[in-house]
Amino acid sequence: xxxxxxxxxxxxxxxxxxxxxCAYAQTDPLPSWNDTAPKKSIVAFVxxxxxxxxxxxxxxxxxxxxxxxxxTLWVEQPMYVQLAFALDRIKQLAPSHPEWKTTQPxxxxxxxxxxxxxxxxxxxxxxxxxxxxxxMTEEDFRKIVTDWFASATNAKYHKPYNQCIYQPMVELLAxxxxxxxxxxxxxxxxxxxxxxxxxxxxxxxxxxxxxSSIKTKFEMVDGKPxxxxxxxxxxxxxxxxxxxxxxQYIGRRPIAAFGNSDGDQQMLEWTAAGTGARFMLIVHHTxxxxxxxxxxxxxxxKLDKALDEATxxxxxxxxxxxxxxxxxxxQ
Amino acid sequence: xxxxxxxxxxxxxxxxxxxxxCAYAQTDPLPSWNDTAPKKSIVAFVxxxxxxxxxxxxxxxxxxxxxxxxxTLWVEQPMYVQLAFALDRIKQLAPSHPEWKTTQPxxxxxxxxxxxxxxxxxxxxxxxxxxxxxxMTEEDFRKIVTDWFASATNAKYHKPYNQCIYQPMVELLAxxxxxxxxxxxxxxxxxxxxxxxxxxxxxxxxxxxxxSSIKTKFEMVDGKPxxxxxxxxxxxxxxxxxxxxxxQYIGRRPIAAFGNSDGDQQMLEWTAAGTGARFMLIVHHTxxxxxxxxxxxxxxxKLDKALDEATxxxxxxxxxxxxxxxxxxxQ
Numbered sequence: 001x002x003x004x005x006x007x008x009x010x011x012x013x014x015x016x017x018x019x020x021x022c023a024y025a026q027t028d029p030l031p032s033w034n035d036t037a038p039k040k041s042i043v044a045f046v047x048x049x050x051x052x053x054x055x056x057x058x059x060x061x062x063x064x065x066x067x068x069x070x071x072t073l074w075v076e077q078p079m080y081v082q083l084a085f086a087l088d089r090i091k092q093l094a095p096s097h098p099e100w101k102t103t104q105p106x107x108x109x110x111x112x113x114x115x116x117x118x119x120x121x122x123x124x125x126x127x128x129x130x131x132x133x134x135x136m137t138e139e140d141f142r143k144i145v146t147d148w149f150a151s152a153t154n155a156k157y158h159k160p161y162n163q164c165i166y167q168p169m170v171e172l173l174a175x176x177x178x179x180x181x182x183x184x185x186x187x188x189x190x191x192x193x194x195x196x197x198x199x200x201x202x203x204x205x206x207x208x209x210x211x212s213s214i215k216t217k218f219e220m221v222d223g224k225p226x227x228x229x230x231x232x233x234x235x236x237x238x239x240x241x242x243x244x245x246x247x248q249y250i251g252r253r254p255i256a257a258f259g260n261s262d263g264d265q266q267m268l269e270w271t272a273a274g275t276g277a278r279f280m281l282i283v284h285h286t287x288x289x290x291x292x293x294x295x296x297x298x299x300x301x302k303l304d305k306a307l308d309e310a311t312x313x314x315x316x317x318x319x320x321x322x323x324x325x326x327x328x329x330x331q
Numbered sequence: 332x333x334x335x336x337x338x339x340x341x342x343x344x345x346x347x348x349x350x351x352x353c354a355y356a357q358t359d360p361l362p363s364w365n366d367t368a369p370k371k372s373i374v375a376f377v378x379x380x381x382x383x384x385x386x387x388x389x390x391x392x393x394x395x396x397x398x399x400x401x402x403t404l405w406v407e408q409p410m411y412v413q414l415a416f417a418l419d420r421i422k423q424l425a426p427s428h429p430e431w432k433t434t435q436p437x438x439x440x441x442x443x444x445x446x447x448x449x450x451x452x453x454x455x456x457x458x459x460x461x462x463x464x465x466x467m468t469e470e471d472f473r474k475i476v477t478d479w480f481a482s483a484t485n486a487k488y489h490k491p492y493n494q495c496i497y498q499p500m501v502e503l504l505a506x507x508x509x510x511x512x513x514x515x516x517x518x519x520x521x522x523x524x525x526x527x528x529x530x531x532x533x534x535x536x537x538x539x540x541x542x543s544s545i546k547t548k549f550e551m552v553d554g555k556p557x558x559x560x561x562x563x564x565x566x567x568x569x570x571x572x573x574x575x576x577x578x579q580y581i582g583r584r585p586i587a588a589f590g591n592s593d594g595d596q597q598m599l600e601w602t603a604a605g606t607g608a609r610f611m612l613i614v615h616h617t618x619x620x621x622x623x624x625x626x627x628x629x630x631x632x633k634l635d636k637a638l639d640e641a642t643x644x645x646x647x648x649x650x651x652x653x654x655x656x657x658x659x660x661x662q
Contacts, residue, residue, distance in 0.1 A: 061536060138578055182538075195582045205392060206582030207513075216578060218571035218597055225600045227578050234579075240549035247469055247547060247558050248565075249580060251526045251537030266549055269556045 029175040032168040032326040038281070038318045042172065045279040046179050049255065056277045060180040064254040066210075066246060066267060067173070069187035069194065071260040071301040072283050073202060075164040077292040078155055080300060082189050083125075085148055089132040097131075106131070129190075130231040134214055138192060138227040146196045159330060162201045167329045169258070169283075173202055176256070184208045184254075186246055188238035188263055192229075210245045212237045238263045243270035255279065265306040268315065280315040282306060287321040290331065360506040363499040363657040369612070369649045373503065376610040377510050380586065387608045391511040395585040397541075397577060397598060398504070400518035400525065402591040402632040403614050404533060406495040408623045409486055411631060413520050414456075416479055420463040428462075437462070460521075461562040465545055469523060469558040477527045490661060493532045498660045500589070500614075504533055507587070515585075517541045517577055519569035519594055523560075541576045543568045569594045574601035586610065596637040599646065611646040613637060618652040621662065 033039040049058040070076040090100070090109045100106030105124035108116030117124065133141070154164045173183050185194060185204050191211030198204045213234040216227045237245040243266050246254065256279040257264070257271035268280040284303065285294050295303040310317050320327065364370040380389040401407040421431070421440045431437030436455035439447030448455065467475070485495045504514050516525060516535050522542030529535045544565040547558045568576040574597050577585065587610040588595070588602035599611040615634065616625050626634040641648050651658065 061530075191579075191582070199392075207580065209582065213579065216575050218574045218601070220600075225574065225597065225604050227574060243549045243556065243558060244547050248522075248544065249538065251522070251540065266556065269551075270549070273556050 029178065030168065030171050032171055032324060034323050034325050036323045038316050038323045041316050042175075042279070042281075045256070045277065046176065049277050050179050058255055058276060062252065062255065063176075063179070063181040064184065064250060064252050065176050065181045065256040066184045066186040066242075066254040066258070066271070067169070068259040068261070068264045068267070069185050069189055069211075071285065072258055072264070073165055073169050073173075073185070074161065075154060075156075075291065076301050077294070078300075080189070081154075081161050082193050084152065084161075085145070085193065086128050086132045088148065088152065089144070090128060093132070126233070130214070133190065133193075134229045134231040136229055138216060138229060141192055141229055142196050145193055149197055157328070157330075159328075162197050163330055164328065165201060166283075166324070167326050168324045170202065170329075172258075173204070177203065181256070182208065184210060184246075184250065186210045186237065186242050186257075186267060188212055188236070188241075190214075191237075210237055210249045212241075240266045242267035246270065257281070258283070259306070260285065261301040261303050262306045263301075265309060268306065269309070272313065272315070280310070280313075282310045282315060282317045284317050284319050286319045287324075287327065289321075290327045291320055293321075360509065361499065361502050363502055363655060365654050365656050367654045369647050369654045372647050373506075373610070373612075376587070376608065377507065380608050381510050389586055389607060393583065393586065394507075394510070394512040395515065395581060395583050396507050396512045396587040397515045397517040397573075397585040397589070397602070398500070399590040399592070399595045399598070400516050400520055400542075402616065403589055403595070404496055404500050404504075404516070405492065406485060406488075406622065407632050408625070409631075411520070412485075412492050413524050414459075415483065415492075416476070416524065417459050417463045419479065419483065420475070421459060424463070457564070461545070464521065464524075465560045465562040467560055469547060469560060472523055472560055473527050476524055480528055488659070488661075490659075493528050494661055495659065496532060497614075497655070498657050499655045501533065501660075503589075504535070508534065512587070513539065515539045515541060515577075515581065517568065517573050517588075517598060519543055519567070519572075521545075522568075541568055541580045543572075571597045573598035577601065588612070589614070590637070591616065592632040592634045593637045594632075596640060599637065600640070603644065603646070611641070611644075613641045613646060613648045615648050615650050617650045618655075618658065620652075621658045622651055624652075 030039055048056045049063065051057055067073055070080055087109050090106060094100055094110055100110060105117045105120035105128055108114065109128065149160065149162060152161060153159055154161055157164055176183055183204055185198060185208065187194060189211050191209055191213045194209050194211055195206040198209050199206065215230040215232045215234045217230055219226050219228050235241065235245065242264065246267065253274040254271045255274065255277065257268050258281045259268055260283040272278050272280050282303070285292050287293060294301065295307060361370055379387040380394065382388055398404055401411055418440050421437060425431055425441055431441060436448040436451035436459055439445065440459065480491065480493060483492060484490055485492055488495055507514055514535055516529060516539065518525060520542050522540055522544045525540050525542055526537040529540050530537065546561040546563045546565045548561055550557050550559050566572065566576065573595065577598065584605040585602045586605065586608065588599050589612045590599055591614040603609050603611050615638070616623050618624060625632065626638060
C-alpha cells in the first residue's frame, strides 16, 4: 500500500516535470504573426527538422539560421540607421574640422543638403564612414555607438532605434533558438556598429554577428595593448559577400535564411543550395501605414531580383501588411 | 507515517539528483596533468571565475578561452602539419604541372631538397600554399583535406596527425567547456585546413575556429552557387593578427589564452589586459624524449620573447616534461 502510494506520488512528480515543456509548447510562440501561409510554413519547417528519426531531421549543431538586419529585423527607412549615426557624428565632430565647412560631402551634411551628399557618390559615403568610424580604438568606438543609441531616435516613430525592431521577427528568433537553432545576424551594416546592442535587443551575442568591417591594427600604447580602427575597408558583407562572410565566420551552410532585399539574394541562394530541408524567407515591406511600403524602386532596401527569384523558387514571402498582426512591440 | 516515508523517499530522490554532479566534480578532470603548479593554477582560476557572488565571478557568456593549435594542441615538429600537406599535394599535382620540374620552390619539393625550398623564402612558401590551397571550391578543398588526413601520418610517431594531439590539452578543453567556457582555436594555420576535423578531434566546432585565410569568391556555375578559393591572402592570424582575428570573429576579449610561441604573445597580452580575473598559459616544449625540446632558437614554434614576458608577468608556463604525466593518448 505504502509502496503503491509512493509510486503514485513519484508518477505525479514525473508528470509534473514532463508537463512543463508541453505547457510551454502549447503557447503560441509566434503571437504577432497572423495564421497565414508564412507562419504555417515556418512552423512546419521547424517541426520537420527537429523531429528525430525522420529523413528531414537536422542535428542541433547544424541548425544555423542567418538573418539580415536592416529591413529584416529593424526599420531601414527613411535612411539606414548607420547613416543617421554617421551624419550625427559629423555634426558632433565638425568643430575640430573647420575644413568640412567647404568640402563635400561634409559640407552637405552640415548644411542638411542631402542631395549634395548623395551627389558625392560611393566615394563620398565611404569618406563619411571613415571620418566617423575610424581612428579610435575598438573600445572607444563601442562607447561612442552605445552613447549614440542612448539618445538617438527614429524620425517616424520618435523611438530609440533599438525599439524600432519587428516584433514578429524577434519572436521568430526566440522560437528558432528554443528549437536548438543558432541565430546569426549577417548584415551589410558595420559589425562593430551592431555588436554593442544585438544581444540585449535580439538575443544575438557578439560572436554571432557578421557584418561589414574596416581593418584594425594591434598596437601597444604605453604598455597597454589596443586595437586601432583604420580608415581602410576590410570586408563588405553584402550581396555576394554574404555567403563569403557566412563561410568565413561560421564555416557551415545555414539551413534557414531571412532577408528583405536584393542584398540578401545570394545568402538565400547559398542557403537553398545545401542538401536536406531548407527555409528561405523574404520580408516584403507592404505596409505604408504601420511601417513603409517599398520594393523594386527603393534606393534603400531595393527588393527586385530577389522578389522574382523568391516567386520563381517558392521561397516564403511575408507581406508585412497581411501576415503580421503587430509590427512593433510599442504599437 | 506514510507522508513521512514519502518525504524521506523524495528526499533521497533529490539527494540522488544532487549527488550526480557532485560525484562528477570529484573525478579528476585533468588526469594527464601532474599535481604541479600549472594544474593547480588552472583549477584555482576556473573555480574562482565560476563561483557566483564573488568579485571574480564571470558570467557564462564572457567565459571565452582561446587556444593556439600548432605546438599548443598538437605536434608542430618536424614541420607544420599544413606544410606537410602542401608538400604531399605538390607531389600529387606534379603530373599536371611539368613546369614545376624546373622551377623553385616546386623543384625542391619534388626532389626532396628542403634547403632549396627554404631558400625560396616567404615568397616561395606563399607560392606553395597558393598552388595547393586555391583554385578549387570550398567544398572540394574540404574533401581534399579530409582525404589527406585519412592517410597521412606524423614522421616521428607514425600515427595520423589528429592523434598526435596533447592529451592534457584535450582534457583542459573539456574541463573548461564543462565549466561553461566557449573554447576557440586561434591559429596561424589555415582556417579551412582545420575546420573539417577540429570538432571530432578537440570538440571545437567550425564556428569556433579562427585562422589564416585566403580570399573566396561567390560564383554561380550552371545555376549552382559556389565559393571559389582565390590565390590571394585574406588574413594572417599570427602574432599581432591574433587579437585582430579574435576581435573580428568573437567581438569579446578572452579571459583565458593558451599558446606556445612568440606568435601567441600578442594574444596573451590582449587577454591579460582585460579587467577581472585572467589566465595566460604557455606550453614549453621541454621533453626531447616523449615529444621535442625546443624554444628560443627553433625555426618552428620559436619561443623567446613570449617566454621572457611570461616569466616577467607571472603567466603560467607548462614544462611538458615535468607537468604532463602523459603527452599522447596512444602513449
